[in-house]
Amino acid sequence: MKNYESCRSRRADLADEYFFPFDCFGTALERRAMATKFKLALVQLAVGASKGDNIARAVAMVKQAAAAGAQMVALPECFNSPYGTNYFPEYAEPIPGPCTDALAKAAKDNSVFLIGGSIPEKASDGKLYNTSTIYSPEGTMIGVHRKIHLFDIDVPGKIRFQESESLTPGNTFTCFKTPYCDVGVAICYDIRFAELAQVYAQRGCKLLVYPGAFNMTTGPAHWEALQKGRALDNQLYVATVSPARDESASYVAWGHSTVVSPWGEIVATTEHEEKIVYADIDMARVEEVRTMVPLRNQRRHDLYKVVDLTQTSETDKIQK
Numbered sequence: 001m002k003n004y005e006s007c008r009s010r011r012a013d014l015a016d017e018y019f020f021p022f023d024c025f026g027t028a029l030e031r032r033a034m035a036t037k038f039k040l041a042l043v044q045l046a047v048g049a050s051k052g053d054n055i056a057r058a059v060a061m062v063k064q065a066a067a068a069g070a071q072m073v074a075l076p077e078c079f080n081s082p083y084g085t086n087y088f089p090e091y092a093e094p095i096p097g098p099c100t101d102a103l104a105k106a107a108k109d110n111s112v113f114l115i116g117g118s119i120p121e122k123a124s125d126g127k128l129y130n131t132s133t134i135y136s137p138e139g140t141m142i143g144v145h146r147k148i149h150l151f152d153i154d155v156p157g158k159i160r161f162q163e164s165e166s167l168t169p170g171n172t173f174t175c176f177k178t179p180y181c182d183v184g185v186a187i188c189y190d191i192r193f194a195e196l197a198q199v200y201a202q203r204g205c206k207l208l209v210y211p212g213a214f215n216m217t218t219g220p221a222h223w224e225a226l227q228k229g230r231a232l233d234n235q236l237y238v239a240t241v242s243p244a245r246d247e248s249a250s251y252v253a254w255g256h257s258t259v260v261s262p263w264g265e266i267v268a269t270t271e272h273e274e275k276i277v278y279a280d281i282d283m284a285r286v287e288e289v290r291t292m293v294p295l296r297n298q299r300r301h302d303l304y305k306v307v308d309l310t311q312t313s314e315t316d317k318i319q320k
């Protein structure tokens with residue numbers, strides 16, 4: 001990533017959305033060597049009641065991950081606030097705002113791509129969203145994902161959660177470019193919707209990252225199976241990043257931040273304590289799996305199709 005900043009400044013004529021870092025790295029050979037593998041770090045953060053402490057700890061763990069060699073770091077869903085509809089109004093803040101400024105600085109200081117988990121966002125019209133922001137290694141915000149599918153479920157005697165009591169769903173897809181691959185970002189409950197992952201795959205993403213906070217009912221039942229499903233359907237890497245478990249919280253997170261390969265293997269995972277999970281991501285593995293099992297040439301588009309209905313630049317922009 002050493003060349004990134006000088007490349008960006010040489011291409012200052014390009015707006016951010018047109019700047020592909022991939023174009024700027026050294027010779028074709030160097031580019032290939034740099035572009036096929038990278039280290040992803042998932043920060044399974046212990047989230048508490050103090051927003052300031054949560055942010056400070058997240059920033060410290062981004063630094064730790066970068067020092068351990070990660071080129072891309074991801075934080076969990078709702079990393080600066082306890083998870084709960086009663087907390088969202090109290091902890092929400094604008095984007096950009098103090099929390100996202102701290103994330104931008106952490107990305108820049110450590111020269112990493114940073115997927116900033118999610119935070120409760122207060123938009124200018126007063127609506128609240130569950131929002132993930134993404135940063136380039138130079139600290140530029142290169143993506144914003146407002147959770148598309150709100151977590152409204154009722155499992156009698158186990159868990160009832162109605163995120164829509166305080167949040168509004170987003171309407172846009174979020175993919176960003178890196179020197180290694182395009183990455184799709186969605187949040188927690190979004191992982192249950194296979195069509196969203198298929199749209200991201202159709203857009204060229206080879207890694208999907210889901211900051212998430214499954215619970216003690218749906219976590220053991222579905223968390224890993226959903227990741228394997230999305231990975232196998234689309235023949236790409238899937239990463240999930242959860243907060244650490246806090247048994248005293250009103251919502252107890254499952255933990256188990258995990259990376260699954262395009263072959264459906266668990267590449268890296270953990271239990272429920274605070275920890276950084278590291279995974280080596282290898283684009284050659286994506287190609288290998290896609291060659292061995294050539295689903296992409298075998299689809300019966302004469303019989304069925306997943307259609308991306310938002311394929312215009314306008315609807316991809318954040319709507320405040």
Ligand SMILES: O=C(O)CCC(=O)C(=O)O
Pocket residue numbers: 077150151187188189190192212213214215218219222
């Ligand atoms: O889908 C689930 O079971 C959990 C989803 C969730 O916790 C969330 O969307 O925040």
